[in-house]
Amino acid sequence: MGHQLVWFRNDLRVSDxxxxxxxxxxxxxxSAIYIATPEQWRDHDDADVKIDFWHRNLACLxxxxxxxxxxxxxxxxxxxxxxxxxxxxxCQQWDIERLHFNDEYPVNERFRDQQVMAVCGQISVEYQHYxxxxxxxxxxxxxKSDTPxxxxxxxxxxxxxxxxxxxxxxxxxxxxxxxNVTTLTQASQLTELTWPIVSDDIKAFWPEGExxxxxxxxxxxxxxxxxxKQSRDIPSLGGTSRLSPYLASGIISVRQVxxxxxxxxxxxxxxxxxxxxxxxxxxxxxxLIDYPEVSRHKPWKPLTDNIDWRYDEQQxxxxxxxxxxxxxxxxAMRQLLARGWMHNRLRMVVAMFLSKHLLIDWRLGxxxxxxxxxxxxxxxxxGGWQWSASTGTDSVPYFRxxxxxxxxxxxxxxxxxxxxxxPELAHLSDKEIHMPSDANRPQNYPKPMVDLSDGRQRALxxxxxxxxxxxx
DNA sequence: TGAAATGTTGGGGCG
DNA sequence: ACGCCCCAACATTTC
Numbered sequence: 482m483g484h485q486l487v488w489f490r491n492d493l494r495v496s497d498x499x500x501x502x503x504x505x506x507x508x509x510x511x512s513a514i515y516i517a518t519p520e521q522w523r524d525h526d527d528a529d530v531k532i533d534f535w536h537r538n539l540a541c542l543x544x545x546x547x548x549x550x551x552x553x554x555x556x557x558x559x560x561x562x563x564x565x566x567x568x569x570x571x572c573q574q575w576d577i578e579r580l581h582f583n584d585e586y587p588v589n590e591r592f593r594d595q596q597v598m599a600v601c602g603q604i605s606v607e608y609q610h611y612x613x614x615x616x617x618x619x620x621x622x623x624x625k626s627d628t629p630x631x632x633x634x635x636x637x638x639x640x641x642x643x644x645x646x647x648x649x650x651x652x653x654x655x656x657x658x659x660x661n662v663t664t665l666t667q668a669s670q671l672t673e674l675t676w677p678i679v680s681d682d683i684k685a686f687w688p689e690g691e692x693x694x695x696x697x698x699x700x701x702x703x704x705x706x707x708x709x710k711q712s713r714d715i716p717s718l719g720g721t722s723r724l725s726p727y728l729a730s731g732i733i734s735v736r737q738v739x740x741x742x743x744x745x746x747x748x749x750x751x752x753x754x755x756x757x758x759x760x761x762x763x764x765x766x767x768x769l770i771d772y773p774e775v776s777r778h779k780p781w782k783p784l785t786d787n788i789d790w791r792y793d794e795q796q797x798x799x800x801x802x803x804x805x806x807x808x809x810x811x812x813a814m815r816q817l818l819a820r821g822w823m824h825n826r827l828r829m830v831v832a833m834f835l836s837k838h839l840l841i842d843w844r845l846g847x848x849x850x851x852x853x854x855x856x857x858x859x860x861x862x863x864g865g866w867q868w869s870a871s872t873g874t875d876s877v878p879y880f881r882x883x884x885x886x887x888x889x890x891x892x893x894x895x896x897x898x899x900x901x902x903x904p905e906l907a908h909l910s911d912k913e914i915h916m917p918s919d920a921n922r923p924q925n926y927p928k929p930m931v932d933l934s935d936g937r938q939r940a941l942x943x944x945x946x947x948x949x950x951x952x953x
Numbered sequence: 954t955g956a957a958a959t960g961t962t963g964g965g966g967c968g
Numbered sequence: 969a970c971g972c973c974c975c976a977a978c979a980t981t982t983c
Contacts (some may be wrong), residue, residue, distance in 0.1 A: 506960085825954095826954080829954070868954095877954080877955090878955095880955090880956090881954095881956080881958070882955070883954095883956085884954065884955075884956060884957090886958070887955080888955090905967050934957090936957085937957090
C-alpha cells in the first residue's frame with residue numbers, strides 16, 4: 482500500500498479521528514502534517530490564547546502519533562493561498578498516494594480545501610475528506626419541504642430524532658509501519674513556528690491534551706451534568722463543562738462528548754438541557770454552512786443593517802476592559818481577559834449590553850470575543866452575537882433586553898462572582914454590590930457609563946425605525 | 954435563555 | 969358597620 486498523508490487542522494487528537502483512522506486502515510506507512518498560517522489567523526481574529534492552545538496540543542499530538550510510528554511534520558506559510566503549493570510539494574517529494582483531512586466548514590477554509598483538492602487532481606494524488614465536527618453531516622437535517630431549519634427548536638427536535646444515543650467512534654489507530662521521509666527544506670520544528678506568548682495562569686487553567694479532555698468529560702458527566710439545569714446559570718458555581726476549547730480545536734470530538742452524556746448518567750432534565758447546548762453548537766454550524774453569507778459580517782436579517790449603530794471608541798474600550806460601571810458586566814469582561822473564556826450566560830448579558838444599551842455595532846463585539854476567546858468559533862460566536870443583537874435567525878426579540886443589574890441580582894445574588902473579578906467592590910454588601918450607590922462607590926471604580934433606561938429606550942427606538950413587520 | 958408599564962384585586966387602615 | 973382609599977401583590981400587556 483502507498484504512503485498516506487494526514488493533514489491535521491482543527492482535529493488535534495488520535496481517537497475518533499476519521500481522517501487519521503482511514504489513513505491507517507491497512508497499516509500503511511502514514512505521515513502527518515500541520516501547517517501554521519499566522520497571517521491568516523490574524524485576519525480571522527484568532528485569539529493568542531487559542532493559538533497557544535493549538536501549540537501546546539500539537540506538542541501532545543506529536544508525541545501520541547510518534548507512538549504509532551507516525552511523524553507529525555510542521556510547516557508555516559503566511560496564508561491559505563500558499564497552502565495548495567506547499568501540499569503539492571510535500572505530496573510529490575514524499576510520493577503520497579492519498580491525502581486525508583477532516584472538513585472545516587467556514588468559507589475561507591472550504592475555498593482553501595477546494596484549491597488543495599484541485600492541485601491533488603493535477604498531480605494525481607488521491608484525496609478523501611470526512612465530516613468530523615458535526616454530529617449530523619451538512620445538509621442532513623431538513624424540514625419536510627427539504628429546506629434548512631431556521632429556528633432552533635424544530636431543528637433540535639429533528640436532530641434528536643436522527644441521532645442515536647451511541648454514535649460510532651473511530652478507534653485510535655494501531656501502530657503503523659515506520660517510514661523515513663526526506664526532510665523538506667520547508668519543514669520546521671514546532672518551536673520554530675510563530676507562536677504567541679500567554680500567561681502561565683491561562684495555560685494552567687486550560688491544560689492541553691486529549692487525555693485531559695477525556696478526564697474533563699468524565700468528571701463533568703459523573704455529577705455536574707446532573708445539576709446542570711440549575712447550576713449552569715450561576716457563574717460562581719462553575720457548573721458548566723468548560724469543554725468548549727477542547728471541542729473547538731478538536732481535542733475531543735463532539736461524538737465522544739455526545740456518547741458520554743448518555744453513557745455516564747441517568748438521562749434526566751439536566752442531561753437533556755446540556756445536550757441541547759451541544760445542539761445549539763450544531764445548529765449554528767449548520768446555519769453557517771447553509772447561509773455562508775453570515776460569515777462575511779452580514780446580519781442574517783438584512784433589514785437590521787439599516788440600524789444606525791453607534792461608534793464610540795471610548796465606550797467600546799470601557800466595555801472591553803471591564804470598566805463600564807456595571808459590576809456584573811465588568812466582572813464578566815475581566816473574566817474574559819483573565820481566562821480567555823466567559824461563562825455562557827454572561828456572554829449573553831455583556832453582548833446585549835453592548836448591542837442594546839450602548840447600541841454599538843454587534844460586529845465589534847463579535848470581533849473582540851474572537852480576539853480573546855480560547856474557544857473562539859466563527860459559527861458559535863457569530864450565532865451568539867446575532868442572537869443577542871436580534872439580527873440573527875431565531876434571535877431574541879429586539880424588545881427582550883436583559884437588565885444587567887437585574888441579571889446580577891438573579892444569577893449572582895451574593896455577588897460571589899463579582900467579588901472575585903472586581904476586587905475593588907469586594908467589601909460592599911450583598912445589596913450594594915450589584916449597583917453601588919454614589920456614596921459607596923470606591924474611588925477606583927467608574928460611574929455607570931450609561932443610564933439603563935435611556936439606553937433601553939434608544940435601542941427600542943432604533944429597532945422600531947425599521948419596518949414594523951414581524952420579520953424583525 | 955425579560956423587563957417595564959399597566960391593570961386588577963383584596964386586605965387593612967381610617968374617617 | 970360601612971365605604972373609601974391606599975397600595976402591596978399579583979396578572980396582563982407592551983415593548
